[in-house]
Amino acid sequence: MIRFLTAGESHGKELVGILEGIPANMDIDLDFINNELKRRQKGYGRSERMSMEKDDMVILSGINKGKTTGNPIxxxxxxxxxxxxxxxxNRPRPGHGDLSGAIKYxxxxxxxxxxxxxxxxxxxARVGVGSICKVLLKNLDIEIYSHVIQIGGIESSKSxxxxxxxxxIKNADHSIIRVVDSIAEEKIIKKIRKTKEKGDTLGGTIELIGVNIPVGLGSYVSWDRRLDGKIGQSMMSIPGIKAVEIGNGLESGKSYGSEIHxxxxxxxxxxxxxxxxxxIEAGxxxxxxxIVRCTMKPIPTLKKPLKSIDMNTKKTSLAQVERSDVLAVPSASIVAENMLAYILAEEIxxxxxxDSIEELKKNYKLSI
Incomplete structure (x- = not known):
């Protein structure tokens, strides 16, 4: 079983991650991991913080001489x-966890x-975890790709x-917003510029594709073992994601069974x-x-803030303004890739x- 835990705050000293369950003797390319972290920071519409941060992973344990040891990483x-x-x-932002979190804790x-x-x-930190899981999947020729298929109501023609x-989709990184339809890309960039001028924000939709997937991951035996349920939860755990569909999910509700199955x-x-x-069928x-799609809401921190309440005086006020992006959908697509990698690696x-990568490969080869 693979599991992970993260710790750290936005402006704290460091983020920390612990990943358990990765088999021993697996080659780890730190450059690949750091490139995944770099991919998360890219994207037109990001804040000035992205030019300040340069994320690099420092391994503390579980990897020795470039290979996993079987110990927690x-x-x-x-x-x-x-x-x-x-x-x-003390002026919570609508759309954020500020108010509910303040009351809860x-x-x-x-x-x-x-x-x-x-x-x-x-x-x-989750991308750090997911990138190690991607390495595990690559050992079995399983790959994950993503691209952005909609921003602010402007849709790509290449879902x-x-x-x-x-x-x-493999070329999505060539676009600064990870949209592979050049006509849609141009329209979206114009909309992002106008949105920034207005002090507003945008959301959008991501499409993920996992290829070379074996039959039999997940189970219908118990509700919490269904693969689509696990994927849905992992995607919904990404900040800002408000909807998830598996395959042609929304369209299936509009179609005859003879058309969709x-x-x-x-x-x-x-x-x-x-x-x-x-x-995925029956979990x-x-x-x-x-194939997974995720829709992200617009970022809640606005340069022209919405109405809120001053928690000290209880009087109507404008919400707090923090440093923020106009758009984070391209970055969220990288996070989503790595969360999907984690779920698939766990199921594998x-x-x-x-207990070792050699044993896993042998078991995998005999089973498929």
Missing amino acids: SFKIKNRGYLEVLGKI NQKDDVRNVLERASARETA IYNKGNIED DEIFYEKNYFRKTNNAGG VSNGEDI MLKFGG
Whole structure:
């Protein structure tokens, strides 16, 4: 079983992660991990903090001479935006966890302790975890790709279910907003500029694709073992994500069963000519690509803030203004990739097992 824990705050000294369950003897390329961290920081519409931060993972344990040892892997990522003294916050921002978190943890005199941990900065540690899981998956030729298919209502014409293909999506990093449709990209960039001028923010939709997925990850036996349920929870745990669909999820509610279910064929192996199910049926992977879509709300911190309440005086006021992005959807797509990698790696270890990478590969080869 793979599990992880993160610690740290947005403006704290460091983020820390602990990852347990990775098999021994697996080669770890630190440059690959740091490039994943770099990918998370890119994207048109990000704040000035992204030019300040340069995330690098420092391995503390669990990796020796470039190979995993089977022990828990611990690491840290320095916050270059560390501030020892931070101003008080008592005007919670609509859309953030400020008010509910302050009430829950009795932080009503200063919401700072809430927003520092609730901040999406924590996802840097998750990308660190996910990148190690990606390395595990690569040993089995499993890859994960993502791209942005909608921002501010402007849609890409190249989603998986609309003229898109894996080769297009592999090139998503070539776009500063990770949109592979150049016409849509141009329109979106113009909208981002106008939105920034207005002091407002934007959200959008991400599409993820996992390829070379074996049959049998997840289970229908118990509710908490269903693969789509685990993926849904992992995606919804990313700050700002408000909706998740597996495969052609929303469209399936508008279609006849004869139109949406994927017919089964056989030629040496079972296969389907369509993949509306997104690679998962009854909570179990069916051997087709796993396709996930996530929709992110606009960032709640606005340069022109919304109305709120001063928690000291209880009088109507404007919400606190913190440093913020106009758009974080491209970055969220990288976080989503790495969360999907974590879930798939966990399921791989549950199904095939192995205390070393050699044992895992042997078990995997014998089972598929």
